[in-house]
Amino acid sequence: MARYLAFDIGGTKIATGFVTLEPGASPRVEDVHTVPTEAVRGGNDVLQRIVALAAARIGESDDIAAVGIGSAGVVDPDTGAIVSSTDLMPDWAGQPLGAAVAAATGLPVAVVNDVVAHGLGEAVHGAGRGYARVLSVGVGTGIGGALIEDGCAVPGAHGVAGHIGHIAHGLGQGVRCSCGTRCGHVEPIASGTGIGTLYNLKKPAGAPPASDGKAVAELVAAGDPYATQILAMSARALGEALGGAANLLDPDAIVISGSVVRSGDVWWHALREGFADGAMALTAPTPLLDGRLGGDAPLVGAAVDASRRTDHACSPVHNCP
């Protein structure tokens, strides 16, 4: 049994909590506190507050083995520094997050991307438990993901592995993706934002625009036939793209989380239909599983990452120290 201080650092809020990992038992997440990120104050300011928060929280407990951090941005898994970030967190790129928290706490610190932390949590202790190779997919404002192999996150050559939102699908052709391309990625038409975009592109003339996927899902719940068609079209496209990803990766399971998976049966049915069409006969039975840990997933995953790395349980190919 070991106890970890875990961070989940996003563009809007920073959550911290204590996670206890015990072989054969479910992880215990306790004393979760949340503070606003106030990202507009800049990366230096955000880092200083995180360091102070880490020092304060470590003082609450005398049996912390290590600190696990899931953070927005592309992370260098070896140093725990932030390699790049979006405009949502100005000056976050370049911050020496891992080193700063290690200096403030005197503890080993492991840093991964927040979407990867989420995926690790679900793969090891959530819906993906028992599956060796898991593709984790997060469908929220954007679409992110992670590849988990034997309980280790695969960082990839540039810390980018798992960016499932940025794979090709024809429905996205001409629609601008958050990465800048218009060549046809799945994110700009299948994320929460993308469902709204797709609805506004295809809605009947005169119908009021929908702000996002939640608004479209509400129209669907109210019986709107256009909204139902658009939501299904979007989910089907995501399913087809995931079917192709399953042909390429052939994972043991695919875990799907995020706000959009709460869009109801229309969404899930079309997703599964698209997946069955895009997947080959041998990969079509790959389980598509609904995430199970909810908001705890990134904290659990950050703790798992810290635990696995301090135990040297990940092979060098996964860049774990």
Place this chain on the structure above:
Amino acid sequence: MARYLAFDIGGTKIATGFVTLEPGASPRVEDVHTVPTEAVRGGNDVLQRIVALAAARIGESDDIAAVGIGSAGVVDPDTGAIVSSTDLMPDWAGQPLGAAVAAATGLPVAVVNDVVAHGLGEAVHGAGRGYARVLSVGVGTGIGGALIEDGCAVPGAHGVAGHIGHIAHGLGQGVRCSCGTRCGHVEPIASGTGIGTLYNLKKPAGAPPASDGKAVAELVAAGDPYATQILAMSARALGEALGGAANLLDPDAIVISGSVVRSGDVWWHALREGFADGAMALTAPTPLLDGRLGGDAPLVGAAVDASRRTDHACSPVHNCP
């Protein structure tokens, strides 16, 4: 230094040769013989002839460490049996290839898919040498591929991993893929066959049809503007799809082989352009490398597979014994 008997079993021909692997040296491929597969005679007949051939070739040499086989079809990496196959090799599915050759030769036998053997050869001793995680792509009559991690082929949950031809791209929508779908895979518009299909779909009325990508490439070489446009469109689509795959996998390098890569500068230029558009800023620099081993790649890869497996060099996640 160790010597292996290697097989490359395809739908048309069966090649055998002796491969010498020596640390720090290039592999030596010797005494390559080729016989027709005569697949129409059925899987039992093909297997019997392979077994006889293995026994005969082992008799030529008294220092063979193991037999490495790359074979058409989906292979069970643990047993070396054929899990499934296409109509090109009737009754090949179900054949206990590994066990039969082991019984006939008294040697350890490792079997992988032929496209995977090709990828292993290129990743370990060809264009991908020195890169830890390699995506190998073969663009010929169809489009196949393999994921190679630290010199081990990743089989995936169903032996399917690496099927890069069966990922989504909008240009393929409505065009029937060899796997049966019309939802939009990249193979039916970017393989050698697919380039011909695309040309015939888009050619000016009255122009004679092109049989395949080679015919289209010949029209391009003769200055035909339509053929040039189609070849570029096809290569650009493949590049965009590979860009998306790079975002998902983030490999250290992508090695591209097969007859279609000989289509000239128009093809390579459009492929790289599409890749740059489909890849994110961080993955865009991923090297796209031209395969280097040519026809030797599958024999080298089959020997590498036999060598790595008999040395227990691959971790359990790769299903190596």
